[in-house]
Amino acid sequence: MRVMAQMAMVMNLDKCIGCHTCSVTCKQAWTNRTGTEYIWFNNVETRPGLGYPRTYEDQEKWKGGWELNKRGRLVLKGGGRFKKLFNIFSNPKLPSIGEYYEPWTYDYSTLTDAPAQEHTPVARPKSLISGKDMKIEWSANWDDDLGGSTATAHRDPMLKKISDKVKFEFKQTFMFYLPRICEHCLNPSCAASCPSGAIYKRVEDGIVLVDQDKCRGWRMCVSGCPYKKIYFNHKTGKAEKCTFCFPRIEVGLPTVCSETCVGRLRYIGLMLYDADKVLEAAAVEDDHGLYEAQREVFLDPFDPDVMREAEKAGIARDWIDAAQRSPIYALINTYKVALPLHPEYRTMPMVWYIPPLSPVVDVVQETGEDAEDKGNLFAAIDALRIPIEYLAELFTAGDVGPVDAVLKKLAAMRCYMRDINMGRDPDGTIPAAVGMSEEEMYDMYRLLAIAKYDERY
Amino acid sequence: MTTARNPRDSTSSSGHADRSGLDGPLSEALVRTRRYFTKGTVSEDLRTLTKRGGRQADDFYRDRWSHDKVVRSTHGVNCTGSCSWKVYVKDGIITWETQQTDYPSVGPDSPEYEPRGCPRGAAFSWYTYSPTRVRYPYVRGVLLQMFREGKSQHDGDPVRAWEHIVENPQRAKAYKSARGKGGLVRATWEEACEIVAAAHVHTIKKYGPDRVAGFSPIPAMSMVSHASGARFVNLVGGSMLSFYDWYADLPVASPQVFGDQTDVPESGDWWNAGYLIMWGSNLPVTRTPDAHWMTEARYRGQKVIAVAPDYADNVKFADEWLPARPGTDGALAMAMGHVVLKEFFVDRQTPYFTEYVKTYTDLPYLVKLDDAGDGAFTAGKFLTAADLASAGAAQENAAFKTVLIDARTGEPVVPNGSLGHRFGDAGIGRWNLELGDVDPQLSLLEGAEETVLVQMPRFDTADGAAADLPRGVPVRRVNGHLVTTVFDLLLAQYGVGRDGLPGQWARGYDDADAPYTPAWQEVITGVRASTAARIGREFAANAEESRGRSMIVMGAGTNHWFHSDTIYRAFLTLTNLTGCQGVNGGGWAHYVGQEKVRPITGYTQIANALDWSRPPRNMIQTAFWYLHTNQFRYDQFGADTLAATTGKGQLAGKSTADVIAQSARMGWMPSYPTFDRNPLDLADDAAAAGKPVGAYVVEQLKSGELDFAGEDPDAPQNYPRILSIWRANLLGSSGKGNEYFLKHLLGTDSSIRATETPEDQRPVDVTWRDEAPEGKLDLLMTIDFRQTSTTIFSDVVLPAATWYEKHDLNTTDMHPFVHSFNPAIAPPWQTRTDWDAWQSIAAKFSELAATHLGVRKDVVAVPLTHDTADAMANPHGVVRDWKMGECEPIPGVTMPKLVEVERDYGAIAEKMNALGPLVDTLGATTKGVTFELGKEVDYLRRKNGAVRGGVADGRPSLKKDVNVCEAILAMSGTTNGHLATQGFKTLEKRTGVRLADLAEEHEGKQITFADTQGPPVPVITSPEWSGSETGGRRYSPFTINVERRKPWHTLTGRMHFYLDHDWMTELGEGLPVYRPPLNMAALFSEPSLGNVSNGAGAAEVEGLTVRYLTPHNKWSIHSEYQDNLFMLSLSRGGQNIWMSDRDAAKVGIQDNDWIEAVNRNGVVVARAIVSHRMPEGTVYMYHAQDRLIDVPIAETSGKRGGIHNSLTRILVKPSHVIGGYAQLTFAFNYLGPTGNQRDEVTVIRKRSQNVEY
Incomplete structure (x- = not known):
C-alpha cells in the first residue's frame, strides 16, 4: 500500500442550473489575458451537445487518453511514447481553433467615436486572432440550451451509440448541463504524453500542473488529454490548464468555480488512494469494470491500517482528518451516488458527478394515475426524459446499472423525505429498497440538500 | 510520501504484473531515462511525474491570485438578485469579483443564501475599463455648436441660448434629426451641466415644470442613486415616471385581489413548500441566485411542476412539464380551479x-x-x-x-x-x-x-x-x-x-x-385534460394536508400579457381557495421585477423630496408614452372591443386615448403634463383673479378656457420637453413601440410601417391633429457608465461611476437583508456618482434659476390616492364623469385634488443637500401608517452634521451619498426598531389587534450604514410590509394579516375574488375569467398565425407569421451585460431569435442564418437559433439585446435593424386606468396600465446572407 492524497471534486448535476457563473469567475481570475482568450479552464456544456472543443469525446478522432493494447497493457491511445517522440513536430490530433471557437471582440469605441453619419453606430465583431471583421459561427458555448440539435447531431459522438434513444422532437426534449474542469487524473495521459516532462502531479494533493519553465509547447498534452482540458497559450507558446486554484487551496479556500457556484452543487475534498493500485485499476479489461476498479483504489480513511500507512508516507494528521471528513469520500464511497466522467478513457479522473433526474415523459403522464398515490408523487426512473443510456455513456462506459442505482437513491430520498416534510411517520422501507438505512439516507439528504459551506468544502 | 524514495532505487521493475504495464519494453526503457534528468519523481510504474508544490514554475499563478484589497459591493442593475460581492483590487485596478459567502444563517436545517450571484454579475468588472465605458461628458456636436453660438449671441446667457435653439424650428430639427447617428463630442462637466440646467430653466419658465420628466427604475437596487435625480425632479416640480407598471411587471391582479402593490415570499421560503408550480417563470435564468432553493427543496420531498411553452432551463428540474401554449395559462388555471x-x-x-x-x-x-x-x-x-x-x-x-x-x-x-x-x-x-x-x-x-x-x-x-x-x-x-x-x-x-x-x-x-x-382547456392549451385535473387535485391535496404549503412561482411568461390580470386572478383563485396565502411555504410568488425597497419610508422621503414639498408629481409611464410617442395615432380598434356582452356599453364609442383622458379628469389616474397651461402661470392667474387655485381651476375647466393636456397631446404647449434618464435604457430596453419613440418623441429615423388610425376609429374627446408631431422632446439627457441605445440617441450624455465606485444601499424581496455598495476605486476619468452628478446639475440650475425663475407658485393636480380616505370617493365604483354632466367637478372627489406648492427655484441645490423640515412637522406616511420622525431628525443632525446658512440652515446634511444612506436607514421601520414598534402601535389603535410585539425583539436595533458594510444585515418586521420575520422566520407575505387578523387594504378587508367596479363589469372581469391573447390579425390586420406567404399578396411580407415573445435573457439583465464580451462569448455574440426546427423548415432557415422579423411596428435583423425545444408557431427574441452589437442594415427598411421592442407597441387595457374606488385606487407603481408586449405577432423571413453595416 502506497498512500497518496488527492484533492477531488464532485459536482451534483441534479442541482446544476447551467448558469455558467463558474465559467465566468474562473475566466476572470485565470484566463482573462492575451493568448488565452479562447481558453476556459472551466466550461459548462449543455447536453446533448458537441461540447467544447467540439466533439472532444470522439476519441476515434482525437485519440486522447489510454487504451489497452493486444497484450492488455495500457498504452496511450494516441500512440506509444516512442511514436510520439517521432511525431513531435507534426501533431495531427490537435483540435483547430475553429473546434474551440475563434475568439472575438467588437469595435466598441465606435459607439462613442462615430462621426455624424447616416445610420446608428454599431459595434461589429472582430476576430481576436486575425483582427478582421468576422461572422460569428461558433462560440465557447454555442450549444447552449439547444438540447442537442438536428444541425449537429450527426457529429455528436455521444449519440452514435444510442441514436435510437434520442429523438430531437419537441415533446421528447431533454437537456442538462455538464460543467467541466481538468480531471486531475490519477493516471493522467497528458503527463504521459509530454515529451518535456513538464506536466506533473503535486505529491501532496495530486493537482496536475504544467511547469511553465519546462513546457516547450509541443502540445502533445493537448492531444493526449481526452477531456481536452489542456490548452495552448498562443502568446506564451506554453500549455496551460486548470490549476485546481492551488494558490487558494493551499490557504484553505475552495476553488473559484466551487465557491462561486450558485447552484451549490460542487463539493471538494481529499481522497486517500493506493498509488500502487492505479495502474492495475486503469488496465481492467472490461470498460464496465473501470468505475468499480477506481473506487477500489480509494482507501478507507477510517481504516487503522490506512491511517498508519498514511502517516508513514508523511501525510499529516490534519490531512487524514480532512480525508475522513471529505464529502467526496461520502459521495463516492459511502453513498455511492457520484460517478466518474468517461472512465473508459482510463485516466482515473478525479472530478466525479452525480447524474441528474429529469421530468417524466408525457406517455407516462398518460397512464400516470398511479402518481396520485401519496407515496408515489415521483416518477419511476425508467420514465425520465433523459435516457439512462445517455447518462451511462458519460459516466459508466455505457453500463446502465450504476446510473440506475444512483437515480433510484435520489428518488428514494425524495420519497422518504416527503413523509417527514408533510409531518407523517417516515417509512423505513424506502431507504431499505435502495440498500440504505434511514440514518444514512437522512445524512445523505443533509449533504445534498442542506449542503452548508463547511460541509461542501 | 513518495519523494522519500530515490528514483534510482526502482529502475528495475514496476512491481506490477506485465498485464497492467505500460506500452512496450522499448518505449518503457526510453521513458525511464527521464527519471535521471528530472527533479520530480517519476512514478514507479512510469505513468506519471510528481513534484512537491511551491516551485518557481507556479509563480505566475500565485502572482495572478494576489491582490491588495477586497471591497464589498453589489450590482445596481435592474435585477432582484441583491447579491453581495467581493471586488478584488490590485495596484489600484479592479481585477475581478467573486461572491460573498457571509450571509447570516437561515438555521441548521435549511440551505443558506450563500453564495448569491450569477454569470452576469461575475462579468461586471469588464465594464470598468472596457471601450464601451463612458469616460467623459458628451454632447451631440451640432447641438453644442448651436449652444455656443446662441450664448455668444445672447450675452452669454445659457437660458437664452437654449431658447435660441429650441424655439427655432430649423435649429431644433437640425439636432433632433441627428439623434442616434453618431457625432457625439466631448464636453466639460461645466458646459454639459450648463446646457442641462438652461434647458430646465427655459422649459419650466415657458411650458411649466410638469413638462420635465425623469426616468430611473427600481430604486431597491441602488436607492441613493435612484433618489438623486428623483429628488431634483421632484424639487423642481417635474414628473417622475413609473416603472413597475410600465415594465408590465406589476401584476394588476395584486391591487385587485390584495389591495397591495406586490408582496411575495423570500426565496428561502420555497424551502417550506410541499408543492411548487413554476408557472411561466424560468428560475435558473431569472432568479439565478435563488434557484438552488428549488433544486434543494425537491430533496426534501417537494413536488415540482413546470408550466412553460418551451423546454426552458427550469423544466429540467420539474417532475412534470406542462407545455401550455403561450398566453393560455389562464385556461389551464381555470380548469384546475374547476377541479x-x-x-x-x-x-x-x-x-x-x-x-x-x-x-x-x-x-x-x-x-x-x-x-x-x-x-x-x-x-x-x-x-x-x-x-x-x-x-x-x-x-x-x-x-x-x-x-x-x-x-x-x-x-x-x-x-x-x-x-x-x-x-x-x-x-x-x-x-x-x-x-x-x-x-x-x-x-x-x-x-x-x-x-x-x-x-x-x-x-x-x-x-x-x-x-x-x-x-x-x-x-x-x-x-x-x-x-x-x-x-x-x-x-x-x-x-x-x-x-x-x-x-x-x-x-x-x-x-x-x-x-x-379540464377537457375544455385541453383544446386551448394543449395540456392533457387528465394532467390538468391531476395537478390541480395534487396542488389542493397538498395544501389540505400541509395547511397551505402549496406555492405557485409565477413569472413574466404569464405576467406580460395584455390580459395578465385575468391570468393571475385564475392563479390566485388556486392559492386563495386552498388557504395558501399568508402561510410560510405557500401562496403566490410573483417574481417579475418585484423589487422591494425594504427601508421604504426613509427612501420615499428622500426620493420624493417630501421633506421640502408635497405632493410630488408621479406619472404612469405607459399612458405617458402612449400619448407622447403618438402610439394612440396608430390604434385600429376602440376600447369597447374588449367589452363583455353582459356590460352596459359604458366604453362604447371611446378610443383608448379617450378612456385615459376620462380617467385623468375624474382623478383616477395622474396625468402630467396636466393642463394646457403652464401650472406656474395658472397659479399666477388664480392669484390675479383673487381666487383659491381649486375654485379657479374648476371654473376655468367648466368654462372651457382651461383643458387637460392629455386631451390634446399633440399641441406644442402640451408636450413633455425634457427627459432625464439615469440607471436605465429606455430606448434599448423598456420602450415598447421603439420606432414610435424614434419618430415622434425624438424626431429621427424610424422603421414604422403602420398606418394611422382610420377616421371612424379616432378619439372623440381627445383632439386629433392632422399633422403628427416629430421630435417632441427638446432635451434627452442620460447618465450612464456604458453606451446604450439611450445614450447614443441622447443630446447630452454624462459619465457615471459604476457600482464598484460609489456608496449606496441595496435590498430585494428575494432575501431579508440590507447591504451596501462601496467604492473599490474612486470614480475614474471624469465619471461621477449619480448623487454627485445631480448635485452638479442642481447647482448650475439654481444659479440660472435664481434670476430667470425666482420663487413661484405651482398648481399640482393629484389623483385620488390609495391607503387614504380618497378610496371612498366613488361609492360602489360607479363612474361619474363631470365632463359629461354626470356630476359636478369637485377636486378630490370627482376630479384630481389641486394643491398649490411654492417652489424656490434658486434654492433647489440647497434643498437637495439637506433634510427638509416637513418630516418633523408632518412625519412620514407609508401605506396609511404615519411615523413621527422627530427623534430621527435629531439623530441625523448629529450623525451627518448640520448644514449652515441658506434655506436649510441647521438641517441634517445630505451632502454625501453616505449621508443619504444614513437618512434612509434611520427613517424606516425595517431598519430602525423604534420606528417599527411605533408604527405597529399606531396600527394597533385602528385595528384593535396586538401587533407591536412583532417588532419588540428589535426595538433597540438601529441599522447604520457602517453595519451594512459588514455582512448583510437582516431587517426588522415592520408595518411597512405584510409579512413577519419575527423570531428569524422566513418572510412570507400576508402572514400578519392571517395570524393577527389585520385586514387587507381592500373593500371588504379580505382578499377579493369579486370586483364590482363599473368598468370591471363592463369588461366581464368581475370574477376570474379566461381571456385569450389578443388577436392581432383581427385588431391590426396582421397575417394570421401560421400563415406562410411568398410576398406576392398585396402588402404582405414574405415569410412565416408567428407569435413573438421577448422573455428574459440568459446572457443579460435586461440590456445590461448583453454587450459584455464574456456574455457574448458564451452565447452567440449578437442579436438572435429562437425558433422551432419545424417553423425554420417552412421558410428555409438554417441555424445561424441571418433573418428579419417584420411587422407593422418595425423591423429586426438577427441570426436564427433553431431548436426543437421551441414550440411550433412561436419565436423568442430574448429581451433587450439592444441594437449596438453586430446589428446590420435591414433589407426591409434600409435602416439599422431594430431592437426587440421595434416589433412591439403599447396596448392599454381600460380596466388598468380605473381609480378612486377601494383597492382600485392609484398609488405610484401600485396601479396603472401595464406596458405589456406578449400578444404581438411577426413575420419571420430569411434574408440575404450578405449583410452590410
Whole structure:
C-alpha cells in the first residue's frame, strides 16, 4: 500500500442550473489575458451537445487518453511514447481553433467615436486572432440550451451509440448541463504524453500542473488529454490548464468555480488512494469494470491500517482528518451516488458527478394515475426524459446499472423525505429498497440538500 | 510520501504484473531515462511525474491570485438578485469579483443564501475599463455648436441660448434629426451641466415644470442613486415616471385581489413548500441566485411542476412539464380551479379551506343581482350597510361596509374590517378580521327558496369575441335587494354545478364544450385534460394536508400579457381557495421585477423630496408614452372591443386615448403634463383673479378656457420637453413601440410601417391633429457608465461611476437583508456618482434659476390616492364623469385634488443637500401608517452634521451619498426598531389587534450604514410590509394579516375574488375569467398565425407569421451585460431569435442564418437559433439585446435593424386606468396600465446572407 492524497471534486448535476457563473469567475481570475482568450479552464456544456472543443469525446478522432493494447497493457491511445517522440513536430490530433471557437471582440469605441453619419453606430465583431471583421459561427458555448440539435447531431459522438434513444422532437426534449474542469487524473495521459516532462502531479494533493519553465509547447498534452482540458497559450507558446486554484487551496479556500457556484452543487475534498493500485485499476479489461476498479483504489480513511500507512508516507494528521471528513469520500464511497466522467478513457479522473433526474415523459403522464398515490408523487426512473443510456455513456462506459442505482437513491430520498416534510411517520422501507438505512439516507439528504459551506468544502 | 524514495532505487521493475504495464519494453526503457534528468519523481510504474508544490514554475499563478484589497459591493442593475460581492483590487485596478459567502444563517436545517450571484454579475468588472465605458461628458456636436453660438449671441446667457435653439424650428430639427447617428463630442462637466440646467430653466419658465420628466427604475437596487435625480425632479416640480407598471411587471391582479402593490415570499421560503408550480417563470435564468432553493427543496420531498411553452432551463428540474401554449395559462388555471372547487368544496367540504375562505376572502359576502331582462340577471354591486334597513344605512361610511349572512342566525351582518372601518372615528379599533360569534355563510344554496339565472361572460372563442352563459345561483332578498354570495357566483363562473340549480353546466371533466373543464382547456392549451385535473387535485391535496404549503412561482411568461390580470386572478383563485396565502411555504410568488425597497419610508422621503414639498408629481409611464410617442395615432380598434356582452356599453364609442383622458379628469389616474397651461402661470392667474387655485381651476375647466393636456397631446404647449434618464435604457430596453419613440418623441429615423388610425376609429374627446408631431422632446439627457441605445440617441450624455465606485444601499424581496455598495476605486476619468452628478446639475440650475425663475407658485393636480380616505370617493365604483354632466367637478372627489406648492427655484441645490423640515412637522406616511420622525431628525443632525446658512440652515446634511444612506436607514421601520414598534402601535389603535410585539425583539436595533458594510444585515418586521420575520422566520407575505387578523387594504378587508367596479363589469372581469391573447390579425390586420406567404399578396411580407415573445435573457439583465464580451462569448455574440426546427423548415432557415422579423411596428435583423425545444408557431427574441452589437442594415427598411421592442407597441387595457374606488385606487407603481408586449405577432423571413453595416 502506497498512500497518496488527492484533492477531488464532485459536482451534483441534479442541482446544476447551467448558469455558467463558474465559467465566468474562473475566466476572470485565470484566463482573462492575451493568448488565452479562447481558453476556459472551466466550461459548462449543455447536453446533448458537441461540447467544447467540439466533439472532444470522439476519441476515434482525437485519440486522447489510454487504451489497452493486444497484450492488455495500457498504452496511450494516441500512440506509444516512442511514436510520439517521432511525431513531435507534426501533431495531427490537435483540435483547430475553429473546434474551440475563434475568439472575438467588437469595435466598441465606435459607439462613442462615430462621426455624424447616416445610420446608428454599431459595434461589429472582430476576430481576436486575425483582427478582421468576422461572422460569428461558433462560440465557447454555442450549444447552449439547444438540447442537442438536428444541425449537429450527426457529429455528436455521444449519440452514435444510442441514436435510437434520442429523438430531437419537441415533446421528447431533454437537456442538462455538464460543467467541466481538468480531471486531475490519477493516471493522467497528458503527463504521459509530454515529451518535456513538464506536466506533473503535486505529491501532496495530486493537482496536475504544467511547469511553465519546462513546457516547450509541443502540445502533445493537448492531444493526449481526452477531456481536452489542456490548452495552448498562443502568446506564451506554453500549455496551460486548470490549476485546481492551488494558490487558494493551499490557504484553505475552495476553488473559484466551487465557491462561486450558485447552484451549490460542487463539493471538494481529499481522497486517500493506493498509488500502487492505479495502474492495475486503469488496465481492467472490461470498460464496465473501470468505475468499480477506481473506487477500489480509494482507501478507507477510517481504516487503522490506512491511517498508519498514511502517516508513514508523511501525510499529516490534519490531512487524514480532512480525508475522513471529505464529502467526496461520502459521495463516492459511502453513498455511492457520484460517478466518474468517461472512465473508459482510463485516466482515473478525479472530478466525479452525480447524474441528474429529469421530468417524466408525457406517455407516462398518460397512464400516470398511479402518481396520485401519496407515496408515489415521483416518477419511476425508467420514465425520465433523459435516457439512462445517455447518462451511462458519460459516466459508466455505457453500463446502465450504476446510473440506475444512483437515480433510484435520489428518488428514494425524495420519497422518504416527503413523509417527514408533510409531518407523517417516515417509512423505513424506502431507504431499505435502495440498500440504505434511514440514518444514512437522512445524512445523505443533509449533504445534498442542506449542503452548508463547511460541509461542501 | 513518495519523494522519500530515490528514483534510482526502482529502475528495475514496476512491481506490477506485465498485464497492467505500460506500452512496450522499448518505449518503457526510453521513458525511464527521464527519471535521471528530472527533479520530480517519476512514478514507479512510469505513468506519471510528481513534484512537491511551491516551485518557481507556479509563480505566475500565485502572482495572478494576489491582490491588495477586497471591497464589498453589489450590482445596481435592474435585477432582484441583491447579491453581495467581493471586488478584488490590485495596484489600484479592479481585477475581478467573486461572491460573498457571509450571509447570516437561515438555521441548521435549511440551505443558506450563500453564495448569491450569477454569470452576469461575475462579468461586471469588464465594464470598468472596457471601450464601451463612458469616460467623459458628451454632447451631440451640432447641438453644442448651436449652444455656443446662441450664448455668444445672447450675452452669454445659457437660458437664452437654449431658447435660441429650441424655439427655432430649423435649429431644433437640425439636432433632433441627428439623434442616434453618431457625432457625439466631448464636453466639460461645466458646459454639459450648463446646457442641462438652461434647458430646465427655459422649459419650466415657458411650458411649466410638469413638462420635465425623469426616468430611473427600481430604486431597491441602488436607492441613493435612484433618489438623486428623483429628488431634483421632484424639487423642481417635474414628473417622475413609473416603472413597475410600465415594465408590465406589476401584476394588476395584486391591487385587485390584495389591495397591495406586490408582496411575495423570500426565496428561502420555497424551502417550506410541499408543492411548487413554476408557472411561466424560468428560475435558473431569472432568479439565478435563488434557484438552488428549488433544486434543494425537491430533496426534501417537494413536488415540482413546470408550466412553460418551451423546454426552458427550469423544466429540467420539474417532475412534470406542462407545455401550455403561450398566453393560455389562464385556461389551464381555470380548469384546475374547476377541479378544486368541485372536489374540495362541492363534492366534499374541506374544513381547512372552508374556514380559511370564510375568514380571509370575500367569498361569503353578498352581491346584488341586476335584472338583465328576459328572466336573466347579471352580477352587480356588493351589498353594503347602506343597502340595509335604516339603522345600518346610517352608520359611518356605510357604502364601504360590506355585508354577509351569519349562518347561525340567517341574518345579514356587517363584519369588522372593511374599508368603511379603516377611516373615521367609528372604525377605531374595528378595522380587523375578527368575526366574533359570526359564522359567515358561504353559499345560500342550503334552504334556498329561490334561484335565478345569471349571465356569466365568456371569451373563449378563438378570436376572443365575447359571449355569455346562463348559470343558476341561489338567491335571497335582503331589504328588498336580490342577492347571492361571491362563492355562489364563483361556482357559476367556473361551471361547477350543484343539484337544484338551473342553467348550462359542465357534464363532467371531459365536457370539452363547457368552460372551464379540464377537457375544455385541453383544446386551448394543449395540456392533457387528465394532467390538468391531476395537478390541480395534487396542488389542493397538498395544501389540505400541509395547511397551505402549496406555492405557485409565477413569472413574466404569464405576467406580460395584455390580459395578465385575468391570468393571475385564475392563479390566485388556486392559492386563495386552498388557504395558501399568508402561510410560510405557500401562496403566490410573483417574481417579475418585484423589487422591494425594504427601508421604504426613509427612501420615499428622500426620493420624493417630501421633506421640502408635497405632493410630488408621479406619472404612469405607459399612458405617458402612449400619448407622447403618438402610439394612440396608430390604434385600429376602440376600447369597447374588449367589452363583455353582459356590460352596459359604458366604453362604447371611446378610443383608448379617450378612456385615459376620462380617467385623468375624474382623478383616477395622474396625468402630467396636466393642463394646457403652464401650472406656474395658472397659479399666477388664480392669484390675479383673487381666487383659491381649486375654485379657479374648476371654473376655468367648466368654462372651457382651461383643458387637460392629455386631451390634446399633440399641441406644442402640451408636450413633455425634457427627459432625464439615469440607471436605465429606455430606448434599448423598456420602450415598447421603439420606432414610435424614434419618430415622434425624438424626431429621427424610424422603421414604422403602420398606418394611422382610420377616421371612424379616432378619439372623440381627445383632439386629433392632422399633422403628427416629430421630435417632441427638446432635451434627452442620460447618465450612464456604458453606451446604450439611450445614450447614443441622447443630446447630452454624462459619465457615471459604476457600482464598484460609489456608496449606496441595496435590498430585494428575494432575501431579508440590507447591504451596501462601496467604492473599490474612486470614480475614474471624469465619471461621477449619480448623487454627485445631480448635485452638479442642481447647482448650475439654481444659479440660472435664481434670476430667470425666482420663487413661484405651482398648481399640482393629484389623483385620488390609495391607503387614504380618497378610496371612498366613488361609492360602489360607479363612474361619474363631470365632463359629461354626470356630476359636478369637485377636486378630490370627482376630479384630481389641486394643491398649490411654492417652489424656490434658486434654492433647489440647497434643498437637495439637506433634510427638509416637513418630516418633523408632518412625519412620514407609508401605506396609511404615519411615523413621527422627530427623534430621527435629531439623530441625523448629529450623525451627518448640520448644514449652515441658506434655506436649510441647521438641517441634517445630505451632502454625501453616505449621508443619504444614513437618512434612509434611520427613517424606516425595517431598519430602525423604534420606528417599527411605533408604527405597529399606531396600527394597533385602528385595528384593535396586538401587533407591536412583532417588532419588540428589535426595538433597540438601529441599522447604520457602517453595519451594512459588514455582512448583510437582516431587517426588522415592520408595518411597512405584510409579512413577519419575527423570531428569524422566513418572510412570507400576508402572514400578519392571517395570524393577527389585520385586514387587507381592500373593500371588504379580505382578499377579493369579486370586483364590482363599473368598468370591471363592463369588461366581464368581475370574477376570474379566461381571456385569450389578443388577436392581432383581427385588431391590426396582421397575417394570421401560421400563415406562410411568398410576398406576392398585396402588402404582405414574405415569410412565416408567428407569435413573438421577448422573455428574459440568459446572457443579460435586461440590456445590461448583453454587450459584455464574456456574455457574448458564451452565447452567440449578437442579436438572435429562437425558433422551432419545424417553423425554420417552412421558410428555409438554417441555424445561424441571418433573418428579419417584420411587422407593422418595425423591423429586426438577427441570426436564427433553431431548436426543437421551441414550440411550433412561436419565436423568442430574448429581451433587450439592444441594437449596438453586430446589428446590420435591414433589407426591409434600409435602416439599422431594430431592437426587440421595434416589433412591439403599447396596448392599454381600460380596466388598468380605473381609480378612486377601494383597492382600485392609484398609488405610484401600485396601479396603472401595464406596458405589456406578449400578444404581438411577426413575420419571420430569411434574408440575404450578405449583410452590410
